[in-house]
Amino acid sequence: MLHANNLTKCFFPGTPNEIVALNGLSIELSEGQFLTVIGSNGAGKTTFLNLIAGSLFPSEGKITLNGKDVTTVPEHVRAQMVGRVFQEPGMGTASGMTVAQNLVLALNKGHKGLKIGVTQDRKSALREELEQLGLGLEERMNERVTHLSGGQRQGLAVLMATLTMPKILLLDEHTASLDPKNARKILEITEQLVTEKNLTTIMVTHDMNQAIDLGDRLVMLHRGSFVADVNGKKKEQLTVDKLVELFSERNIVDDELLLTMT
Amino acid sequence: MSLFINAIEQGLVYGLMALGVLITFRVLDFPDLTVDGSFTMGAGITAALTVAGWNPYLALLLGILGGMAAGTFTGILSTKLNILNLLSGILTMTLLYSVNLRIMGRPNIPLLGQTTILDQFNSLLSGVGLGDYSNLIFFGIVLIALKALIDLFFNTELGLALRATGDNEQMIVAQGVNTDVMKVLGLAISNGLVAFSGGLVAQYSGFADVGMGIGMIIAGLASVIVGETLLPTKSFMWVTTGVVTGSIIYRAAIMLALRYGYNLGFKASDLKLITALIVIVALATPHVREKLNFKIGEKANLSETE
């Protein structure tokens, strides 16, 4: 499904400010796999997702998606295969447009014609999708997204990202800016949609418990490389203690990450 | 009375230009200064071709296409050459000054003695005794038709994608839209409308002048802001209605200022000063309202609640 081969991303190469955000990173994901990615601030998690989505191009390496080499395919073309939810609720939705208009934009991904966008037929179909979220959004379809709460916005963003059955779903700490109650709700919705549509998913998180609870595979990203890869049975039996053990085995002293365990 | 009618006529014909400004400044969030040049271009092409004996409709159509080409050029400067939006527009505006002079062949083309579209329409309406109102009716029909088309377009999938490009570029790229194409499209439509306005103004005032576009962007902005301040912005249709209303009010204000300004010692050459002052006042108004907590509803925002 996804094959990232030897990805390197260097910012400001050849200058004193050079940053190697990703350093020869490789991973292969099979269809339907749910990968959680854990790592501290600045480890390169967002950069990794940016490379897969095509927001950034790698300095070196190759990305194959669904059997196609997409390494140099621009983001808006790759978007046909990629669904994405960002860290900030504001980033995934157009705030000045209505809930229905936002959903319509997600509905006909890439194919924007001269048909009227929000029709009654579409609205009733979308209403059903919204009802499943349990956020009360089905009653607010004609309201601007700016009037919604962060949780509602992020719920809408998750629905928009999954509406067209992407080949791969990318979640970038998408609950990090929400309060615990909303974060839990959005995680529930995410899990529900991913399972229902059997989506291949990469979820970046700051939160060890989240990374352990969700998904069937976990990788740890540290200074631009994967330093641990836990799969199958081992992933099922993973606990915070075992994860910490993995850290110390690899001599990763990372106060910030260890703090998030509690 | 005739002063009143003149103000409405001008409000309507310049309203097309203001709708163009709305599309760039507000919908696309692209402060496009091409307007001063594309307005003159529309007027210049229409006048030059009319004088050369072309069919006046064809002349106007080519004027509109000229404006669309100018907008496209600005769009390419911005998206393909990564030149700052503001600078892209200024560059096009600047080069259009020379291009317009080339097209016109001289700085001023009088249309006296030429049969324009407005003349044709006037003889039509004179037959039924409405000759005095022919310009008003013609501009009204054109503006209402184009406003309806714009309202419709911005509710299509493509139109929604264009609005989203101005609202949240990252989001709409992730939804598979090439925002470069959207920006170029928006700029082309906008400057096509501006050139349309220019072509009609040339026929209305009986000449095209290479300097007639100077300060046009400010007049357009003033109309947009006045409209947003006075009318609700709860849907796209309301916003465009506001812009048209704003354009009429703005023209009326200019006329009153010119007419009664004489008593205060103003001259016709002070028009640009008055224009800029009106815009400053209009720009200040929402802030004044905000500061005084008089804010009614949402901040003016190009958005929708149906």
Ligand SMILES: Nc1ncnc2c1ncn2[C@@H]1O[C@H](COP(=O)(O)OP(=O)(O)O)[C@@H](O)[C@H]1O
């Ligand atoms: N667009 C960019 N330009 C320059 N540096 C960047 C850019 N994106 C990320 N970086 C740098 O790359 C490193 C990894 O960042 P990021 O991928 O955002 O980390 P994470 O998401 O794991 O917190 C950081 O040092 C960051 O400053």
Ligand SMILES: [Mg+2]
């Ligand atoms: Mg990040």
